[in-house]
Amino acid sequence: MARITLVGVAKAFNDKQILDRLDLDIENGELIALLGPSGSGKTTLLKLIAGLDTPSAGRIEFDGSDVTLVSTRHRQAIIVFQDHCLFPHLTVKENIAFGLRARNEPRATIDRKVGEILEVVQLPGRQNSLPHALSGGEKQRIALARACVLKPRALLLDEPFSNLDVNLRLSMREFVVSLQRVLKLTCVLVTHDKEEAFVMAERVAVLLDGRLEQVDTPENLYDRPKNKKVAEFLGEANFFPGVMADGVFSCALGSFTTPWQDTRQAVGMVRYDNVQLRRHTGNALGKIKDKVFAGRYTFYKVALAAGGELMASCKESFAIGDTVYVSCADHAMQVYRE
Amino acid sequence: MKWGRAVVHLVMWTAAVACVSPLLSLIVLAFSAQWPFPHLLPSLFTADHLAELLLSPRLVEAVTTSLALALLTTVATLLLVFPAAKAAGLYSFRGREALKLLALMPVMMPAATVTMGLHYFMIRVGLAGTMLGVVIVHTVFAVPYAFRILMYVFEIMGEQQEEQAAMLGAGPLMVFSAVTLPLVMPGMVAAATMSFIISFSQYITTFIIGGGRLLTVPLLLVPHVQGGELHVASVYSLVFIFTALAALVLLRAVVRHYYRETYFLNP
Amino acid sequence: MKAASKPYLLAAPLVLFLTLTFGLSLGYEISGLTLRHFLAVLWNRDFVVSLVATLSVAAVATLVSNVGGAALAFAMLKARAGGEWVRHILQLPVIMPHLVVTVVVFHIFAQTGVLARLAWWLGFIDGPNQFPLLVFDHLAIGIMLVYLYKQIPFVAMVCFDSLRGISHRFGDVGENLGATPWQVATRIYLPLLKPTLMATALITFAFAFGAFEVPFLLGTPLWRTLPVEAYLLHINIDPDAQARSMAINVIIAAISLGLALVYSSTVREVSHVRHSDGERP
Numbered sequence: 001m002a003r004i005t006l007v008g009v010a011k012a013f014n015d016k017q018i019l020d021r022l023d024l025d026i027e028n029g030e031l032i033a034l035l036g037p038s039g040s041g042k043t044t045l046l047k048l049i050a051g052l053d054t055p056s057a058g059r060i061e062f063d064g065s066d067v068t069l070v071s072t073r074h075r076q077a078i079i080v081f082q083d084h085c086l087f088p089h090l091t092v093k094e095n096i097a098f099g100l101r102a103r104n105e106p107r108a109t110i111d112r113k114v115g116e117i118l119e120v121v122q123l124p125g126r127q128n129s130l131p132h133a134l135s136g137g138e139k140q141r142i143a144l145a146r147a148c149v150l151k152p153r154a155l156l157l158d159e160p161f162s163n164l165d166v167n168l169r170l171s172m173r174e175f176v177v178s179l180q181r182v183l184k185l186t187c188v189l190v191t192h193d194k195e196e197a198f199v200m201a202e203r204v205a206v207l208l209d210g211r212l213e214q215v216d217t218p219e220n221l222y223d224r225p226k227n228k229k230v231a232e233f234l235g236e237a238n239f240f241p242g243v244m245a246d247g248v249f250s251c252a253l254g255s256f257t258t259p260w261q262d263t264r265q266a267v268g269m270v271r272y273d274n275v276q277l278r279r280h281t282g283n284a285l286g287k288i289k290d291k292v293f294a295g296r297y298t299f300y301k302v303a304l305a306a307g308g309e310l311m312a313s314c315k316e317s318f319a320i321g322d323t324v325y326v327s328c329a330d331h332a333m334q335v336y337r338e
Numbered sequence: 339m340k341w342g343r344a345v346v347h348l349v350m351w352t353a354a355v356a357c358v359s360p361l362l363s364l365i366v367l368a369f370s371a372q373w374p375f376p377h378l379l380p381s382l383f384t385a386d387h388l389a390e391l392l393l394s395p396r397l398v399e400a401v402t403t404s405l406a407l408a409l410l411t412t413v414a415t416l417l418l419v420f421p422a423a424k425a426a427g428l429y430s431f432r433g434r435e436a437l438k439l440l441a442l443m444p445v446m447m448p449a450a451t452v453t454m455g456l457h458y459f460m461i462r463v464g465l466a467g468t469m470l471g472v473v474i475v476h477t478v479f480a481v482p483y484a485f486r487i488l489m490y491v492f493e494i495m496g497e498q499q500e501e502q503a504a505m506l507g508a509g510p511l512m513v514f515s516a517v518t519l520p521l522v523m524p525g526m527v528a529a530a531t532m533s534f535i536i537s538f539s540q541y542i543t544t545f546i547i548g549g550g551r552l553l554t555v556p557l558l559l560v561p562h563v564q565g566g567e568l569h570v571a572s573v574y575s576l577v578f579i580f581t582a583l584a585a586l587v588l589l590r591a592v593v594r595h596y597y598r599e600t601y602f603l604n605p
Numbered sequence: 606m607k608a609a610s611k612p613y614l615l616a617a618p619l620v621l622f623l624t625l626t627f628g629l630s631l632g633y634e635i636s637g638l639t640l641r642h643f644l645a646v647l648w649n650r651d652f653v654v655s656l657v658a659t660l661s662v663a664a665v666a667t668l669v670s671n672v673g674g675a676a677l678a679f680a681m682l683k684a685r686a687g688g689e690w691v692r693h694i695l696q697l698p699v700i701m702p703h704l705v706v707t708v709v710v711f712h713i714f715a716q717t718g719v720l721a722r723l724a725w726w727l728g729f730i731d732g733p734n735q736f737p738l739l740v741f742d743h744l745a746i747g748i749m750l751v752y753l754y755k756q757i758p759f760v761a762m763v764c765f766d767s768l769r770g771i772s773h774r775f776g777d778v779g780e781n782l783g784a785t786p787w788q789v790a791t792r793i794y795l796p797l798l799k800p801t802l803m804a805t806a807l808i809t810f811a812f813a814f815g816a817f818e819v820p821f822l823l824g825t826p827l828w829r830t831l832p833v834e835a836y837l838l839h840i841n842i843d844p845d846a847q848a849r850s851m852a853i854n855v856i857i858a859a860i861s862l863g864l865a866l867v868y869s870s871t872v873r874e875v876s877h878v879r880h881s882d883g884e885r886p
Contacts, residue, residue: 052501072504085502089520089597098516099506150506342683342786349680350687357694357758360701360709363719367712422619425612437616439869440623445808446865447627448815450832451854454839455630458637478626481619539702542817542836556704563704563822568712575705582700 001186002153003028004049008058011044018044020210021058028063031180031187033201035194037233041210042190046156049188051075062153077154082162084143086131092118092142093127099150117149120179137168144176148183155180155187161196173200194234198222206230228267228336236272238310241265249335252306253326254283256333267336273297274332275312282325286310288318302326361579367572391573396558401581404538404554407469408585411476411537412530418477419484419529426485427492441485444478452478453543460547467551475547476537483536484529491525523597531586538582555581631858634851646852651834656856659830662745662820663813666752671806673753674760675798679790681765692765695758706751707822714739714747740823747823752813760805767801768794800872807868815861831857 004026011019018041026032034042047053049060051072059068067075078099086095093114100110118124121141131139140160147155157176161169177200180187191197197204198218205215214226225231228239242251244266249258251268258266276282277300289309290301297313302324304310310326318324367373369385391397419441426437444452453475457466465471499521503513519526541556548557555578562571646652681688698706713719721736730736740747771794779789820830829837831853838850 050505052505072501073507073509075505076507078505079502081498081502083498085498087499087502087517087521098503098508101516102507102509102512146506346680346683347687349677350684350691353677353691353761354694356754357697360706360713360754361697363709363712364705418619418622421615425615429612431609431612433613435869437620439865440620442869443627443862443865444623446811446815446868447861448811448817448832448857450817450836451815451857451861452627452630454835454850454854455632455634455858456626457839458633459629474626478623481623485619535700535702539704541704542821546836546839556702559704559708560818560822563708563711566711568708571708572712575708578702578705579700 001028001151001184002062003064004154004186004188005061005064006049006058007061009045009048009055009060010057011041011048011053012056018210019048019055022212024205024212024215026186026188029184029186030203031177031189031201033197033204034188034190034207035192035197035204036207037192040207042192042207043158045207046079046158046188046190049154050077050079050156052079076150076152077156078147078150078152079156079158080140080143080147080160082159084131084139084160086139086143086146088131091128091130092123092134095131095142096146096149098146103150113149117145120148120182121145121175136164137172140164140172141175144179148179148185151183151185153186155185157187157189159191160189162193169196176200206233208233224334225269228269231269231334231336236311236313238270238272238275240268240270240308240310242268244335244337249333252284252304252308253328253333256330256335258335260335260337262337264337269334269336270310270328270332272299272311272313274328275302275310275314276327276329277302277312277314277316277318277324278327279322279324282327284326286324286326288320288322288324291318291320364572364575367568368576370569373569387569388573391570392577396553397555397574397577400553400555400558401577403469403552404556405581405585407472407476407540407544407552407554408534408537410469410473411480412533414473414477415480415484415533416526416530419481419488420526423485423488424492427489427495428497438489441489442482445482449475449479449540450542450546453546457546466547467549469552471547472544472552473537475543476540477533479540479543480533480536483532487529487532488522488525491522495521520597523593527590527593530589534585534589535582538578538585631855634854634858637848637851638855639848642848643852643855646849646856651828652853654828655831655834658745658828659814659832662748662830663810666749666756666813667806667810669749670753670756670809671760671802674757674805675764675795675802677757677761678764678768679794681761682768688765692762695762698755698758699762701755703751703755703816703819704822706754707819710747710750710754711740711823714750716740741825743825743827745820745824748819751819751823752809752816756809756812760802760809763805764798764801767798771797804868804872807864807872811861811864811868814864815857 004024006022006024009019009022010017022045034045036042044053048055051067051070055068059066061067062075062077087098090098096114096117097110100113105113114127115124118127121144123138123141123145126134126138126142131142134142143160160176161172164172173196176187176189179185189197189200198221201218203215204218204221206213206221208229213230214221216224216226221230222234225234225237231237231239240251240253242249243264244250244258244260245263247258247261249256249266249268253268253270256268285305286302287305288300289303292299294313297315298317300312300314300318302310302312304326312326368388422437422441425431426434426441456475460466460471465474495518499517500513503517508516539556540554541560544552544554545557548554555574559571559574559578562568562574677691681691684691711718715721716733716736716738718736718740720739721730721733724730724736725732739750775793775797776789779793780786784792815832816830817832817836821833821836824830824833835850835853835857838846838853841847841850
């Protein structure tokens with residue numbers, strides 16, 4: 001377990017800037033999610049932290065000391081990949097013991113530690129199996145065991161659950177969170193799945209186009225995305241162009257308070273599930289254009305009388321063609337200066 | 339179509355027979371001491387002459403030399419090819435295509451032609467007539483096959499396994515012996531097999547560079563073909579096939595003893 | 606951490622080895638030559654005959670073995686289980702050395718060979734001389750048979766492996782859309798097989814062109830293939846013969862190099878290289 005600090009970390013490949021001056025502080029024992037779309041550089045960042053690659057600029061610190069030039073072998077930051085990467089020619093026991101062997105630990109200690117970690121991952125009888133005989137979930141747990149038995153300074157997970165089917169994914173999430181808590185490991189979880197990030201992590205770092213746009217708790221991130229890019233990425237967002245003056249933002253949905261005093265163009269953002277649809281009262285008049293039932297919520301596309309469209313999700317039932325009134329709470333409107 | 343299936347099966351049987359019958363005819367030939375025209379079957383089936391042929395010191399010398407040359411060629415080929423194939427298989431770099439072209443070129447270059455040119459050089463530096471000289475030439479022609487196989491194996495393996503091992507704290511030596519080597523072992527065996535067979539089968543290269551000083555099984559065989567002594571030629575042919583097979587079976591057995599069967603294709 | 610120079614260092618020994626051997630080989634061949642020798646060789650009627658003969662034999666062998674091999678591969682695909690068996694059996698000809706195959710071809714097709722004896726038994730001939738000259742003949746039939754015995758299985762194996770790799774779904778889709786088995790084979794699988802066949806064709810041609818042992822042993826006295834011609838001149842102590850041998854070798858090398866370049870530019874080997882982050886180079 002270590003405190004990880006990224007200072008001005010950048011990485012470029014062949015004139016293409018993958019990561020651009022990242023600054024990040026990860027507490028000792030924290031589980032932080034690195035959230036971003038495919039190609040945003042998440043895996044590259046993990047490889048930099050693990051020492052599989054060197055940054056083009058900046059430095060990486062573990063517990064305050066510069067590890068940027070320390071080789072992978074000595075860094076003790078272990079990545080668990082999506083395809084688990086178990087050594088196919090070694091048994092489960094030999095796989096897990098691999099790092100311990102590298103440290104020249106005595107045979108008896110290795111046997112004991114392997115037995116213990118297998119209990120923790122709930123696969124005690126599997127010592128002599130070969131990886132190809134295991135199921136996807138079992139392989140993933142062994143890969144985690146192999147990393148955790150070494151009590152690494154950082155446990156880096158690269159979209160570890162994408163290959164598992166849904167039910168397994170949910171149970172594996174819980175499992176990893178509890179494992180991390182028990183072992184008090186500093187853990188960075190890379191994912192493109194918002195729900196996964198929110199469910200598992202104490203903090204979420206949003207990485208878009210190689211930049212850390214926002215690092216915040218899941219609640220803050222969800223309710224108050226810092227800018228339009230983050231809001232778009234998090235999805236299910238409506239955008240309303242409008243004008244801001246004297247602390248008031250005006251748009252098709254009405255007037256909302258903002259902390260800024262300047263006079264300028266601005267864009268307001270409201271989440272689908274913060275849009276309120278009512279039959280008789282509200283700020284703007286609209287008509288239901290489309291309706292999609294999705295289980296928990298029903299999504300409605302609403303055409304505003306004043307022009308423009310928006311999406312709303314709620315539990316109430318309306319019919320296509322219905323006239324509705326659209327409003328949203330003051331605090332639910334996020335305003336971004338353009 | 340019913341007859342379509344029949345045709346296909348006929349083709350399969352024809353192919354099988356065509357493949358196997360030469361070997362069978364060799365065996366028949368080997369055991370026939372006398373087989374004058376126009377008899378369809380040998381008039382004398384015997385194994386007497388076999389003992390004399392098989393125990394002759396010339397054959398023993400030829401087999402020993404062939405095996406030694408093949409072994410040396412295999413080792414030399416693997417040593418040269420392994421790092422280059424790893425480079426071509428795992429890394430992308432400028433010159434990768436050129437490397438592949440160079441490594442695969444000996445396939446297209448005629449052995450006789452290349453050897454005649456090298457012969458002049460080897461005479462100059464005193465390598466003509468030596469085992470080292472012959473091994474060098476054999477290696478040139480074994481390299482493309484070994485390279486192709488090993489490069490493919492490295493491409494399939496990818497760098498992930500080695501990276502994982504390093505992250506878990508293994509030093510370069512441990513990564514090589516515990517991860518890389520076991521995973522590419524099937525490829526190594528295949529490459530070694532190809533190199534061995536190629537060296538074992540060489541005639542004109544050994545003849546030109548060896549200059550008559552080195553006797554291998556093919557060199558022993560050819561004069562008897564030229565002289566039409568088929569019963570001798572067939573015995574030597576069978577010795578050839580048998581020795582090569584025996585060496586390869588031994589190789590595989592040794593490897594299997596030390597390495598578990600590996601599944602390097604990601605399940 | 607990867608040093609950028611690592612692949613170059615790894616490849617260096619092999620690159621050095623091959624460059625030296627080929628360079629020295631070619632160098633010594635060229636060094637003994639003058640333009641006069643070169644032209645003298647080219648103007649020689651024997652040379653032209655050899656060149657044409659060598660190219661023709663190679664071309665015919667390539668054509669027959671690739672067409673036959675591909676057809677066999679398709680048949681093997683159709684035969685399913687039987688095809689798998691044949692795939693194993695095909696390894697035998699591939700492993701057998703050319704010299705041994707030469708012995709067998711001689712044994713079967715010579716004028717005192719097995720076929721001749723059969724012909725005598727069936728009353729077609731009265732003596733060995735009446736059996737057609739299939740070995741040592743000016744049509745190089747014996748030579749061709751040796752090539753075919755090795756090359757048809759080789760091409761068939763490579764094509765079969767390739768066809769097996771192509772999803773059989775294409776065939777299913779073709780059938781579904783109303784194509785006959787012949788159309789499925791020729792319009793779907795054959796075009797997909799073309800890159801493989803190009804490679805095998807180049808390899809078989811290059812081999813047949815540059816082969817020594819087989820034409821040396823089974824060739825007719827009327828003409829010699831180029832490599833054999835070069836060799837016979839090479840062992841001749843006369844410096845003039847030596848020079849002519851070098852000239853022929855240079856020409857052979859140039860043609861082979863041309864084939865190699867054609868190969869590398871047209872045959873795109875599918876790269877399996879994949880970095881650990883899933884990116885292809």
